[in-house]
Amino acid sequence: MAVTLVVNPGSSSKKYALYREGKVVFSMRFERTDFGVEQCTEISGIRQQCEGVSADTFSIALEHFLASAVLKEAITSPEVVTKVALRIVIPGSIFQKHCLIDSEYIRHLKNGQALAPLHVPHTLRELTVIQAVLPGAVLVAVSDSAFHSTLPPEARLYSIPRADAAADDIYRFGYHGLSVSSVVRRHHAVVGYEPKKAVVCHIGSGVSVTAVKDGKSVETTMGYAPGSGLIMASRAGDLDASALLSLMHARNWRPLDAQAYVNNHGGLNALGGTADLRLILEASARGEVAARDAVRMYIYQIARAIAASTIALEGFESLIFTATAGERSSLLRTEIAQQLGHLGVRVDADKNEEAHSRDGVISALDSQVKVAVIRTDEMGEMYTEAQRFG
Numbered sequence: 001m002a003v004t005l006v007v008n009p010g011s012s013s014k015k016y017a018l019y020r021e022g023k024v025v026f027s028m029r030f031e032r033t034d035f036g037v038e039q040c041t042e043i044s045g046i047r048q049q050c051e052g053v054s055a056d057t058f059s060i061a062l063e064h065f066l067a068s069a070v071l072k073e074a075i076t077s078p079e080v081v082t083k084v085a086l087r088i089v090i091p092g093s094i095f096q097k098h099c100l101i102d103s104e105y106i107r108h109l110k111n112g113q114a115l116a117p118l119h120v121p122h123t124l125r126e127l128t129v130i131q132a133v134l135p136g137a138v139l140v141a142v143s144d145s146a147f148h149s150t151l152p153p154e155a156r157l158y159s160i161p162r163a164d165a166a167a168d169d170i171y172r173f174g175y176h177g178l179s180v181s182s183v184v185r186r187h188h189a190v191v192g193y194e195p196k197k198a199v200v201c202h203i204g205s206g207v208s209v210t211a212v213k214d215g216k217s218v219e220t221t222m223g224y225a226p227g228s229g230l231i232m233a234s235r236a237g238d239l240d241a242s243a244l245l246s247l248m249h250a251r252n253w254r255p256l257d258a259q260a261y262v263n264n265h266g267g268l269n270a271l272g273g274t275a276d277l278r279l280i281l282e283a284s285a286r287g288e289v290a291a292r293d294a295v296r297m298y299i300y301q302i303a304r305a306i307a308a309s310t311i312a313l314e315g316f317e318s319l320i321f322t323a324t325a326g327e328r329s330s331l332l333r334t335e336i337a338q339q340l341g342h343l344g345v346r347v348d349a350d351k352n353e354e355a356h357s358r359d360g361v362i363s364a365l366d367s368q369v370k371v372a373v374i375r376t377d378e379m380g381e382m383y384t385e386a387q388r389f390g
Contacts, residue, residue: 003075004083004386005137006379007062007130009122013205014058016065017379018074018081026074027379028065030058033276043072062129084130084137085386087378089119089144091173091224096149098385101127101139114256116226118235118263140386144226147177150216155312158224172223176202176323180210180217182377183322190359190374191320197313199306202376203332204323205233205275209302211309211316219312221305227263230301233275236266237301268294277325281332299332303339310343318370319345327357327375337371344368 001020008015017027027042030053037058040050057064066078075081088095090112099105106127113120130139156172158165165171180200187195198212207230211219221229223238230237239262248258269275272283272294280298283291310316319340321333330352337347346367355362355373363371 001080002082003080004085004383005081005130005134006085006382006386007126008087008378008382009119009126014061014122014126015379016062017383018069019383022383024379026069026072028061028068030061032058041068043074062126063133066133078134079136081134081137083140083386083389084134085140085142085382086123086127086130087144087178087382088123088141089175089226090116090123091169093169093171093173095141095143096145096173098140098142098146098388100389101141105141114259117259119226138389140389142178142382142385144175144177145173146385147181148172148174148210148217148220150218151220152218155219170224172220174208174210174217174220175222175226176206176208176210176220177217178378178381179323179376180212180220182381183320183374184212184215185381186359186374186377187318187320191318191361191370191372193317195318197316198318198320199309199313199316200320200322201302201306201326201336202323203302203321203326203329206235206323207232207237207302209305209309211312213313219309230305231271231298232267233277234264234267234269236262236270239266268298271297277329277332281329295335299335299339303336306336306340307343316343316369318372321371321373322376327373330356333362333371333373345371347371 004019006017006019013029013031015029018025025044029040031038037053037055038050039053041048069075070077092112094108109120109124151172151174158170160170179202183200184195187198195212196214200210200212202208206226208220208222210217223229227235228238244258267275268277268280272280272291274280280291280294284295306319321327325332333352334347337345344367346364347362348364351360351362354360359374361370361372363369
């Protein structure tokens with residue numbers, strides 16, 4: 001029986017799942033934290049105990065995952081995997097669609113490494129391992145930007161000459177599309193109606209806010225590259241071009257130096273001393289000034305982006321929190337909602353506490369906007385898209 005392997009190599013994690021006839025039979029997640037590498041395993045939806053593993057295990061994660069799947073009798077051998085879906089995060093019109101991976105596609109990926117340094121190098125390394133371990137499998141590139149291909153011109157274009165934009169493919173592509181589309185797919189089941197005017201907040205290592213109208217993306221905070229937009233774990237987000245040029249001039253940086261700087265030395269890491277939001281929140285609660293300022297700036301930017309998204313939607317009916325921090329932190333959701341009180345957003349404290357890593361409506365009875373937590377399912381979305389290819 002054919003099995004599809006879904007591979008999601010993020011900027012700070014690796015996720016793998018084996019699907020058979022639309023259902024997950026075995027999955028494993030590896031995540032780098034300030035405390036080391038954590039591995040969590042699920043067999044047919046039953047969560048196994050998470051445990052710490054060595055850095056060496058992280059480096060051979062795919063081989064370890066497949067060996068574990070055989071050991072747990074989820075599959076008989078790696079050879080039963082006939083298709084692999086791989087998440088792709090990189091700027092470019094060629095990458096804003098789902099497609100089969102061939103040598104030409106890989107060449108374009110290699111040429112674009114500098115455009116998404118937190119994603120593409122990991123993806124290429126993972127792809128090399130996949131080709132070596134599963135040489136007979138069909139490889140499908142699942143775009144993280146495809147969902148945002150519906151952005152209207154006013155949200156997609158930059159204010160540069162059209163000829164330059166066309167010649168060098170400079171547009172706002174948007175990211176976290178797989179996460180947002182998975183949330184949109186389950187919006188009705190959780191909230192009770194189709195997402196006519198919804199704002200989706202993806203808050204994890206990467207952070208973005210997307211306006212969804214009638215199920216389609218009409219505005220999003222991430223632009224040309226996945227390091228743009230809001231403050232993230234180590235990514236600076238939007239930075240005045242003149243400020244960056246001034247830094248480059250003062251420090252004699254090359255473009256790659258500047259790229260590394262805004263992707264690795266910005267965000268919470270720069271403002272609060274760590275990229276781990278949990279530690280920042282704890283330090284803020286203790287009254288540490290740098291952490292407190294980092295949290296305030298973080299919440300302010302997200303709330304401002306939500307409010308701005310309502311322009312594209314002409315109001316909004318639902319506000320959705322998703323991704324690691326969006327699903328787990330009731331404090332973060334409360335603080336963001338409080339910033340949006342003037343828009344009629346109210347959160348019920350008890351419902352908010354109960355919705356820890358599970359779907360649920362958390363808005364108060366007097367809220368003019370439905371507020372909900374909907375768990376992201378990028379892996380399931382990737383599986384669904386991959387089935388369109390033979």
